[in-house]
Amino acid sequence: MTMQFNTETFRDDYSFRNSDWAIRRFPFPFHEDSYMYSVNMEQHRGGPEGSVYEKRFDVDEHYVSEMHDRALVLAEDPLRCQSLPHMTLAGWDLLELIMVSKSEDYPDLFELHRDGNQWRWINKPLGIDDTFTFLDETTLPYGPMEYITRQTQGDFAVLDQREENLWMDAGMVTTQADWSLDFDIGMNFFEWHAPVPRAHEMGIFKRALKFLLNVQQGSPARRLNWTMTVNPRLDTSPENYHKWGVEKTTLTPENIGAKQHLRVELQTFFRLPRSNALVFPIRCYLIAFQDIVTVPKWGRRLHRVVRDLPEDLADYKGFIANRPLMLDYLSQYDDGLPTSPGVWPDLETEPPLQK
Amino acid sequence: MSRFQFPESIASRPVYGTLEPRPGKAHLMIADAEGAEALLDLAVRDPALVRAAHIIYIPKGTGESYVPRLEMCGPAQFHVAPSYEASVPRLRRVLTDAHMGLQLYLAGTEGLMGQAMSEAIEHGLPQRSIQREHRGSVARRMQCVHCKGITEDVTTDPFVCAHCGLHLFVRDHYSRRLAAFQGVRVDAEDPGNVPDPVELYQ
Numbered sequence: 001m002t003m004q005f006n007t008e009t010f011r012d013d014y015s016f017r018n019s020d021w022a023i024r025r026f027p028f029p030f031h032e033d034s035y036m037y038s039v040n041m042e043q044h045r046g047g048p049e050g051s052v053y054e055k056r057f058d059v060d061e062h063y064v065s066e067m068h069d070r071a072l073v074l075a076e077d078p079l080r081c082q083s084l085p086h087m088t089l090a091g092w093d094l095l096e097l098i099m100v101s102k103s104e105d106y107p108d109l110f111e112l113h114r115d116g117n118q119w120r121w122i123n124k125p126l127g128i129d130d131t132f133t134f135l136d137e138t139t140l141p142y143g144p145m146e147y148i149t150r151q152t153q154g155d156f157a158v159l160d161q162r163e164e165n166l167w168m169d170a171g172m173v174t175t176q177a178d179w180s181l182d183f184d185i186g187m188n189f190f191e192w193h194a195p196v197p198r199a200h201e202m203g204i205f206k207r208a209l210k211f212l213l214n215v216q217q218g219s220p221a222r223r224l225n226w227t228m229t230v231n232p233r234l235d236t237s238p239e240n241y242h243k244w245g246v247e248k249t250t251l252t253p254e255n256i257g258a259k260q261h262l263r264v265e266l267q268t269f270f271r272l273p274r275s276n277a278l279v280f281p282i283r284c285y286l287i288a289f290q291d292i293v294t295v296p297k298w299g300r301r302l303h304r305v306v307r308d309l310p311e312d313l314a315d316y317k318g319f320i321a322n323r324p325l326m327l328d329y330l331s332q333y334d335d336g337l338p339t340s341p342g343v344w345p346d347l348e349t350e351p352p353l354q355k
Numbered sequence: 356m357s358r359f360q361f362p363e364s365i366a367s368r369p370v371y372g373t374l375e376p377r378p379g380k381a382h383l384m385i386a387d388a389e390g391a392e393a394l395l396d397l398a399v400r401d402p403a404l405v406r407a408a409h410i411i412y413i414p415k416g417t418g419e420s421y422v423p424r425l426e427m428c429g430p431a432q433f434h435v436a437p438s439y440e441a442s443v444p445r446l447r448r449v450l451t452d453a454h455m456g457l458q459l460y461l462a463g464t465e466g467l468m469g470q471a472m473s474e475a476i477e478h479g480l481p482q483r484s485i486q487r488e489h490r491g492s493v494a495r496r497m498q499c500v501h502c503k504g505i506t507e508d509v510t511t512d513p514f515v516c517a518h519c520g521l522h523l524f525v526r527d528h529y530s531r532r533l534a535a536f537q538g539v540r541v542d543a544e545d546p547g548n549v550p551d552p553v554e555l556y557q
């Protein structure tokens with residue numbers, strides 16, 4: 001299938017839409033009817049055909065418009081992309097990983113031609129055809145991390161590994177769930193996670209870090225995280241909170257199905273070969289409530305998860321004030337029937353809504 | 356009473372101890388305001404240590420209250436600076452020359468200790484050679500997450516950003532690199548609805 005790229009916005013008039021294809025392949029994050037933090041990590045070795053897990057770096061219909069939105073954010077605030085001086089080699093590692101993966105996984109969209117250190121990179125959707133010298137920064141228009149992540153969906157944190165810890169020493173962060181790279185850069189794993197409730201006390205971060213320190217080259221891992229966003233806005237940064245925070249108060253029973261979005265992050269972990277750094281792509285997928293409930297199993301389950309989520313988590317995720325409105329809407333799609341285990345939509349086997 | 360017991364907080368928020376004499380080839384002590392008391396206590400425990408030290412002291416609002424007593428301890432070098440900013444060139448000069456074995460003692464407000472610490476780490480001083488003891492004001496150095504401006508000596512929550520004028524609430528999330536806590540617009544979801552400011556730790 002040749003991919004059709006949407007022309008859409010993630011701000012102002014919010015023309016972002018998911019096609020039926022994108023709805024069915026949405027990475028629904030709940031494998032059961034309740035949710036609590038856990039060390040939810042697994043190998044990132046592909047997944048069902050067409051799913052967002054299939055390729056190393058998923059490219060979808062939003063690609064071109066997301067890259068346009070990233071360019072707008074960076075023009076407004078260059079501090080969204082930063083790299084401490086010792087992280088340049090990791091940037092080249094990342095550039096290589098993405099170019100090799102994308103050209104192998106999407107040969108009709110991306111091409112990489114290598115002759116020693118002379119590389120030619122062709123990105124057809126974005127109309128890029130550049131020749132440069134690998135490991136020579138002067139031959140690229142940006143540093144290597146910035147160059148390649150301006151062409152790759154999702155945020156990127158590049159972690160230096162030392163002293164049995166991970167250090168957030170570089171990143172490209174324009175589609176984040178309310179955290180600041182400029183503030184967090186230079187922090188270690190426990191420090192940047194400091195604001196998260198419960199998980200420290202539950203021992204989750206200790207165990208997660210241990211796992212991450214041992215991720216080997218060629219054996220990437222992945223996990224999902226989720227939150228809620230009013231309007232399909234990618235840039236829910238603290239920097240711009242004074243602009244988007246107020247949009248949370250615009251929900252009504254009439255518009256909630258269209259405006260309220262579930263925001264899911266597919267987070268992956270790759271060890272980088274030369275620098276021994278770990279790269280952490282955080283790919284954001286948005287879906288409107290009215291689209292989720294077209295999958296009966298997801299509608300039932302989302303209602304139960306939102307209803308039963310402990311207060312401190314709902315508060316941290318920023319939707320406690322809107323929870324009653326969400327529940328009024330979602331309860332219409334919960335008939336009390338049991339749901340099948342696992343995250344998949346199971347459209348053929350799950351019963352339609354009984355009310 | 357210059358000591359304050361900070362309540363337990365999140366993992367990024369610094370915790371402070373009590374300055375202990377430590378063996379070292381050189382000793383640099385930096386304090387502001389009531390931080391002088393921590394150095395005086397150190398001088399009682401180990402007078403020879405303080406005699407060998409280079410002290411940089413910023414009195415802030417305390418005027419002359421501590422200067423003569425610090426001088427009486429007989430430090431090898433004693434410099435009184437009118438502000439932290441004014442002391443930075445000297446501090447950098449000392450750190451540039453520092454050899455392995457320098458011990459750094461910081462005492463006083465969080466803003467002073469945080470900034471001097473990040474300067475020292477940038478100059479390659481290992482964290483284990485740095486000690487910190489909080490004394491005096493619980494005022495915080497705050498970064499506005501929106502405009503990036505730093506507001507010094509914040510004592511209330513919320514407060515007004517000295518740069519962009521937004522009303523910000525005071526978070527415990529702390530950046531060592533910036534030596535600052537994070538301030539975020541308090542009325543973002545309800546513009547104009549700014550709660551009355553409350554003294555920190557009231």
Ligand code: HEM
Pocket residue numbers: 037038039040157159166168178179180184192193194195196199204205208209212223225226227280316317
């Ligand atoms: C090394 C890569 C990782 C990076 C760069 C990263 C980064 C972050 C950041 C910046 C936040 C937001 C914190 C804030 O409120 O300011 C966060 C939240 C969180 N992280 Fe991580 N993280 C990583 C790996 C993990 C892993 C492996 C786990 C495993 C369990 C995890 C669990 C969480 C949880 C539970 C939250 C709270 C999310 C929510 O409730 O919405 N993180 N992470």
